[in-house]
Amino acid sequence: xxxAIIDSGGKQYKAVEGATIQVDRLNAEIDEHIDMDKVLLLVxxxxxxxxxxxVVGAKVITKVVSHVKGPKIIVFKYKAKKKIRTKTGxxxxxxxxxxxxxxxx
Numbered sequence: 476x477x478x479a480i481i482d483s484g485g486k487q488y489k490a491v492e493g494a495t496i497q498v499d500r501l502n503a504e505i506d507e508h509i510d511m512d513k514v515l516l517l518v519x520x521x522x523x524x525x526x527x528x529x530v531v532g533a534k535v536i537t538k539v540v541s542h543v544k545g546p547k548i549i550v551f552k553y554k555a556k557k558k559i560r561t562k563t564g565x566x567x568x569x570x571x572x573x574x575x576x577x578x579x580x
Contacts, residue, residue: 477520479577481535482513490535490574500568503539509572511535517579524579532580537572544568 478491484499490511503509514533517524524530545567552561 476518477577478518479514479530479533479535480516481511482515482529483511487515490537490577492574492577495540495571495573496537497543497569497571499570500542501539501570503570505539505541507539508575509537509539511537517577519577519579530579534578534580535574536576536578537574540571540573542568542570 476491478489481488481490483501486499488496488498490496501509512529512534514530514535515526515528517526517530517533524533526533548565548567550563550565553559
């Protein structure tokens with residue numbers, strides 16, 4: 476199985492050819508191709524390449540499938556005996572990427 480560990484937005488994701496990954500929202504149109512150059516680890520069957528900090532010449536070619544919103548998270552702050560109560564919410568935006576190929580130059 477061929478896969479790579481990539482860095483996007485300060486987070487690490489496992490990219491497998493043919494699979495989709497969900498990353499933080501990227502400024503890209505749907506069906507646009509994105510080359511991920513920050514490959515930290517590359518595994519191809521028995522061959523393993525570890526970057527220091529990145530694998531030189533490796534890239535993951537992805538395609539934007541969709542933009543979605545995550546679940547709503549409720550934040551409630553409360554201070555006893557002070558009548559302080561604040562309730563806010565947040566929905567993180569994500570981008571679904573289809574991993575088309577993992578290349579090594």
